[in-house]
Amino acid sequence: xxxxxxxxxxxxxxxxxxxxxxxxxxxxxxGALCVAPDYSLERWFEEIVPEESPGSSSEDSTPLKLLFxxxxxxxxxxxxxxxxxxxxxxxxxxxxxxxxxxxxxGFLYGFGTAEPPQPEQIPSNVNEVLxxxxxxxxxxxxxxxxxxxxxxAYAEVIEYVRVGVQLIHDExxxxxxxxxxxxx
Numbered sequence: 001x002x003x004x005x006x007x008x009x010x011x012x013x014x015x016x017x018x019x020x021x022x023x024x025x026x027x028x029x030x031g032a033l034c035v036a037p038d039y040s041l042e043r044w045f046e047e048i049v050p051e052e053s054p055g056s057s058s059e060d061s062t063p064l065k066l067l068f069x070x071x072x073x074x075x076x077x078x079x080x081x082x083x084x085x086x087x088x089x090x091x092x093x094x095x096x097x098x099x100x101x102x103x104x105x106g107f108l109y110g111f112g113t114a115e116p117p118q119p120e121q122i123p124s125n126v127n128e129v130l131x132x133x134x135x136x137x138x139x140x141x142x143x144x145x146x147x148x149x150x151x152x153a154y155a156e157v158i159e160y161v162r163v164g165v166q167l168i169h170d171e172x173x174x175x176x177x178x179x180x181x182x183x184x
Contacts, residue, residue, distance in 0.1 A: 001070070001081060001083075002066075002067065002070045002071075002083065002085065003066045003067075003070055004063045004066050004067050004070070004085075005088075006022055006023070006085055006086060006087045006088065006099075007087075008063045009022040009025070009026070009063055009064065009067060009085060010022040012060065012061065012063045012064055013025060013048065013049075013064075015060060016049045016050070016060070016061075017050055018048050018049050018050065019050075020047070020048045020106070021099070021102050022085060022099075023084070023085060023086055023087075023099040023100070023102045023103040023106065024102040024103060024105060024106035024109075025047075025048045025106060026067065026071070026084060026085035026103060026106065027084065027102065027103035027104060027105065027106025027107035027108075027109070027110065028044070028047055028048065028106040028107070028109050028110035029044050029067075029068065029071055029106075029110060030071060030075070030082075030084070030106075030107050030110065030165055030169075031106065031107040031108060031109060031110025031111035031112070031114065032044065032047075032110035032111070032113070032114035033071065033072060033075055033110075033114075033169065034075075034110075034111055034165070034168045034169045034172055035111055035114050035115055035116050035117060035172060035175070035176065036114040036115045036176070036179070037115075037176040037177070037179045038179075039114055041064075041065060041068045043114075044064075044068060045061070045064070047110070047113075049061075067085065075165075075166065075169045076169075080163075080166060082162060082165060082166045082169075083162055084100070084103050084158070084161055084162060084165070085103070086099050086100055086103060086158070087099050089151075092146070093141070093143060093146045093150055093151065093154060094141050094142070094143050094146075096154065097139070097140075097141035097154060098140075098141070100136065100154075100157065100158065100161070101136060101137050101138070101139050101140070102137075103161070104133045104134070104136045104137035104161065105137040107133055107137075107165065108130070108133060108134060108137060111130070111168075115179060117172060117175045121172075121175050122172075123171050125167065125171065126167070126168050126171050126172065129164035129165075129167060129168055130168070132160070132164065133161065133164065136157065136161065
């Protein structure tokens with residue numbers, strides 16, 4: 001369970017003048033944690049916070065630190081508690097779907113830039129999820145009217161992403177172990 005909310009993270013990133021949206025920032029973190037054994041909070045900040053950020057004090061970045069810690073704990077834990085940071089259900093479905101698309105784009109960016117494994121090291125089930133995340137990251141949603149079916153479909157895609165990312169993380173544990181010890 002995350003100790004912070006989507007609006008809190010969006011607000012902090014806005015104060016820090018980050019050009020990376022909250023969902024994409026979290027996706028980047030998750031993708032990097034799946035492949036890099038020593039991906040640090042500082043390295044994540046380098047990806048999402050401008051060097052000259054006016055709001056980068058320790059106190060201002062506390063929600064980001066909590067998000068980092070919660071994400072590491074959820075991905076590396078045994079309880080299957082991982083969840084992508086996305087807007088709540090009170091946000092219009094079209095906006096939530098756009099945030100999910102950004103989250104997937106961020107995941108693929110983080111996965112690809114944080115010491116990705118060699119193609120032959122990636123199991124076929126991981127490649128399948130990566131392909132699906134690519135498709136979700138390209139998706140656009142245009143709704144004139146939202147009904148229960150669209151809400152249900154969105155919930156199913158979120159669950160697929162949640163489980164798929166956990167699977168990627170777990171399947172690549174041996175690849176991360178070959179690179180070095182896990183550090184938080």
